[in-house]
Each structure stands twice: as structure tokens, then as C-alpha cells.
Ligand SMILES: *[C@@H]1O[C@H](CO)[C@@H](O)[C@H](O)[C@H]1NC(C)=O
């Protein structure tokens with residue numbers, strides 16, 4: 127300031143007068159200054175103005191670059207050369223976007239306050255590096271764009287594959303000791319390995335209060351290719367509940383009712399979807415707290431890979447582990463369903479209308495893990511992957527049905543050989559263009575070719591999302607509220623996952 131003042135003063139003859147006073151205190155000097163500015167308007171002031179504009183311009187460019195970077199950056203796992211640092215992934219897999227500020231958001235305000243992350247495929251054959259474990263990155267290769275399908279080799283170690291297979295087998299052993307009288311029933315589509323009665327109870331008991339209410343029973347998750355409970359089971363349980371004087375079931379009462387429903391029954395009338403036929407055996411493994419470390423790790427990796435809110439995965443179906451022996455296959459099918467007015471997502475049913483609508487599976491994406499390598503056969507097939515067009519009628523041509531994997535596995539567009547430890551990820555749905563789940567992707571049709579030699583073990587991890595954004599929000603809030611209502615009694619022991627659940631909303 128003083129330098130400036132002196133400089134100014136040096137330009138005038140007034141230097142001898144009060145050299146250290148600010149110029150604006152001296153009336154004669156002010157007029158002189160004005161005169162000076164006017165005369166230099168083409169050099170000095172102009173230069174200053176240009177420089178100011180130039181700096182503002184540069185700052186604008188920088189701000190724009192930062193804006194673009196932070197809008198694409200954190201959600202972008204792409205790092206073509208692998209040299210760039212691994213993306214920062216929240217340990218709890220929360221969305222990178224700022225969470226909605228108010229914790230008590232109303233459904234109306236909720237709107238699109240969070241969106242579903244979707245990875246970029248770029249092009250077929252593109253390799254990107256993803257960070258799902260702390261100490262290394264995995265290569266993820268784009269296999270097709272329709273559906274958006276990726277392959278990640280080495281997602282599980284061989285040891286981890288063995289553990290998951292063993293856990294599935296252990297569960298089967300436990301169940302066969304519990305000996306249901308229907309063991310000779312070698313019926314197709316009959317799970318060899320299934321949930322224990324306690325697990326079914328716990329699964330149905332959404333608010334975890336130790337009782338089953340009617341609402342909880344009708345809201346259980348159901349999937350097209352294997353249900354928690356068959357419709358028969360469900361009806362039995364519901365009947366038992368309605369017969370109960372209290373209108374609720376305790377574990378003891380449930381056990382009685384459920385065992386009745388497990389008695390041999392006539393073969394289930396045809397599958398829900400005519401396209402769907404399968405021969406394999408499966409079981410379900412819970413991945414929540416208290417489950418085996420490997421199962422929990424696996425879920426964390428899926429959260430890190432998909433970058434979806436952890437609450438979504440916590441409320442999704444458990445891991446389904448399937449075994450395919452010689453000749454076993456599944457015909458080409460969809461894992462999810464197209465939304466229609468008369469259908470409702472099974473997983474969010476609790477939050478919706480309990481009037482009789484058809485329940486369907488709503489699965490945003492599938493992560494499939496190969497737990498074993500197969501000596502011959504057992505490929506995964508995507509018969510219409512990246513086909514130029516899709517026409518359901520064209521699936522049957524010259525008497526060959528492309529969905530019939532026993533006949534037409536060799537004719538599909540894409541076939542993948544199982545390799546232990548490799549994960550496949552594909553989106554069953556397109557985006558709705560606003561960051562939420564849109565229509566079913568018809569190209570996601572897939573099946574399993576018959577195993578010719580060896581045994582194929584796979585696990586499926588599905589992420590359940592309701593295409594109705596508000597319905598999903600309502601459901602998640604309902605579960606969170608029930609968790610809270612329950613933990614209100616013992617706030618000290620309120621686990622972190624409850625608050626996670628809340629924040630993720
Ligand atoms: C339930 O369905 C009925 C009839 O379709 C409708 O009038 C009502 O608004 C629905 N309720 C909710 C909460 O969606």
C-alpha cells in the first residue's frame with residue numbers, strides 16, 4: 127500500500143508534501159490522480175482490466191474442469207493404463223454423492239436424491255482396473271454392451287471358492303440330518319440344500335421382533351428360479367397364522383406350522399415362466415453379520431465393485447449357491463422381470479399394497495461367481511448378447527429354440543467357460559435415464575449349458591431394486607424404522623448397521 131502510494135506520488139511533483147500520507151487525504155493530489163488515470167486509460171488501466179478478465183476466465187476454466195472431474199470422477203472406475211491410483215472406495219460402500227441432508231425426508235421430497243451407480247462398458251474388450259480389495263486391483267473386461275456384461279478374473283481366491291462350496295455342502299448335510307420324509311422325491315427343481323426353519327423364521331421376521339406378523343409373511347422375497355418358500359409352504363404358514371389366536375407366530379408355533387408345510391406334496395404345477403426350465407440344485411447362504419467371514423467379505427467386494435448403497439445389498443436376497451452335475455443345465459431366462467401394472471416387486475411388497483398382485487423378482491444386476499472350473503461343458507451362454515436387434519419371435523428359428531440350452535448352446539452369441547474364482551457382472555435392467563433402474567434389458571437373456579464332465583459350482587448375488595423409486599425408498603425406511611423401534615429399547619446396543627441403513631436412505 128505504501129509502495130503504491132509512493133509510486134503514485136513519484137509520478138507527481140508533490141513528492142515533497144507529506145510523502146507518507148495516503149493520497150486520498152490530500153485534496154490537491156486527488157485531482158492530479160484523476161487526471162493521470164484519464165490520460166493513461168489506454169495503457170495501464172486497460173492492462174489491469176484485461177488481466178482481471180484473463181484471470182476470471184482462467185478461474186472459470188479451472189472451476190469447470192473441477193466440476194466435470196467431480197461429477198464423473200468418483201463414480202468412474204476407468205483407468206485405462208492401470209497407472210492411475212485406485213479409486214477411493216468407502217469402506218461401507220456408501221454412495222459418493224452427498225447424502226440427503228435431512229434424516230427425516232418425506233417421500234415426496236425424496237425424489238431422486240440418490241441414484242444407482244452404473245459402470246461404463248466403453249467397448250467390448252475394454253479392460254479397466256477396479257479396486258475391490260485393499261491391497262490390489264482387479265482387471266475387469268467388458269464382454270458385451272447389450273447386456274452390459276463384465277468379467278473379473280480372480281475375484282475370489284481358490285481358497286475362498288472352496289470355503290463357499292463347503293459352506294453350501296455343510297448346510298446341505300445339516301438339512302439331510304434333519305431328515306424330511308420326502309427324500310426319495312428326486313423331483314427337478316427341488317432344492318437339495320435349503321434353509322433351516324430358524325433361518326426361514328428369521329428371514330421372514332423383517333422387524334426382528336421375534337414374532338411373525340401376517341404382513342411379514344406375505345412380503346417375503348421370492349424369485350423366479352427358486353423361492354424361499356413355495357406357494358404351498360406360504361399358504362400353509364398363512365393358514366397357521368390365521369388359525370393362531372394371537373394373530374402372530376412365535377418361533378415354536380412357526381416350527382409346527384412350517385413342518386406341516388414341508389410334508390410331501392403333489393408336484394408343483396408348472397414353473398412361473400414357460401421359458402424357464404432348469405436342472406440343478408441350490409441353497410441360500412446369508413451374508414449378514416454372524417455369517418462366515420468369507421461370505422461377508424464377498425458382499426463387501428460386491429458393494430465396492432458395484433458402488434451401490436450398502437443398504438440395498440443388505441436388503442437383497444442372500445447368496446444363492448448352485449451345483450450342476452453331469453447333464454445339469456438351465457435354459458435361457460431372465461433374472462429379473464419387466465415391470466407391468468399388475469406386478470409388484472417381491473422384495474418391497476411389505477411397503478406396498480397387500481392386495482393380490484403377482485409378485486416378481488426385481489433384480490437390478492447379477493454378480494455370478496464361478497466356484498469351480500468344469501472339465502467339459504457347463505458354459506454360461508448369452509444367446510443374444512450384442513445382437514444387432516432383438517425379437518422374441520426370432521429366438522426360434524428353423525425349429526431351434528435359442529433358449530433351449532440342451533439343444534442350442536453352440537448357437538448363442540456369447541459363451542463363457544467357467545473358471546474358478548472368476549466373477550461375471552451384468553445389469554438386468556437398462557437405466558431409466560435419470561439414474562434409477564429402467565426397463566428389463568432383453569439382451570440379458572442367459573442360461574447354463576449342460577455339464578458334460580466334472581461338477582460346476584456357481585454362486586449368484588442379486589441386487590434387488592424396485593423400479594418404482596419411491597416404493598424402494600418407502601420399503602427401506604420401513605425396515606429402518608422397525609430396526610429403530612426395536613433398538614429403541616436397548617439403544618446402547620444399537621449396531622452401526624442401523625444408522626448406516628438410515629443414512630443410506
Ligand atoms: C392400493 O390399491 C388400491 C386399489 O388398487 C388403491 O386405491 C390404493 O391407493 C393403493 N394403496 C397404496 C398405498 O398404494
Ligand SMILES: *[C@@H]1O[C@H](CO)[C@@H](O)[C@H](O)[C@H]1NC(C)=O
Nearest residue numbers: 510513514515516517520521
Ligand atoms: C439377431 O440379429 C439379427 C440381425 O439383425 C436378426 O436377424 C435376428 O433376428 C436377431 N436375433 C434375435 C433373437 O432377435
